[in-house]
Amino acid sequence: MTFDDLERDRIAACRELIAARAFAAEHLRGVLTHDRSWDAMQRLYLATLERKEFLQSWFAPEVPANAHRIASRLRSLGLIATSIDPRDHRRILVNLTKQGQTAMEAVIDYLLCAGFARG
Template sequence: MSTPLAVDTLARLGTPSTGAPRTLLDMARQTQTMRATVAAFFPRDIFRDSAWDMMLETFVAGEEGRNLCVKQVILVSGETSTSALRRIDRLEAAGLMARRVDPADHRRVSVTLTVKGHDAMAAMLRSLFVTGDRPVRTGAAPQGFHPAYLPGLSN
């Protein structure tokens, strides 16, 4: 689950109307809302990155303690099944996502973020929402995170 950000960071971020500290889950949901807003103004095929949408949805599901099946991730991607499965393959090869067969129903496969995938998303969300020269990193997020640290995603 998300760790609330440090008090000084929250002062710069603001808090939701409830007054509760903003969590990584709040930031991920806000990012999903921003993605939907962009999609309303621009052609979907122009401003679209299915891997990003898949990672966001998988992050949110994990933070909420929900299981996410491959079919749901495919629907979130907005791509054909074949293209979305290739994208999941690449995310899995990069060590960001993992698939697991449901022991109760072997036809169902769930998708989760790996520790590396979760840490990358947490670091990215913090860097999106924290202002200043350097984002504050709490918890297990890698220090100095940069996409170049994720082999397999550069192509």
């Protein structure tokens, strides 16, 4: 699998953003850093960039009902689409919609322009 320079930069920026959120959550003990929908969008965007499938259960692996709530919220905002995995009907696949992809690219590209990360 090959990535162009922009894709590599976006992957690096997204990984740094995820790491920064985890670092802040650890040091602030979750205060001001608790938004599971935003965290889910970051992980889904990274999986999309890396051309990996993403399961709804990965939104909140510790509590399946939370994963469903997160997916419902993001779906109602038009940011994701879900479908049943044809290989295993118990699994729900998640993909960014065009709107979700565009929104995440705008955030990551803003961070890149601000010098947040470079692959």
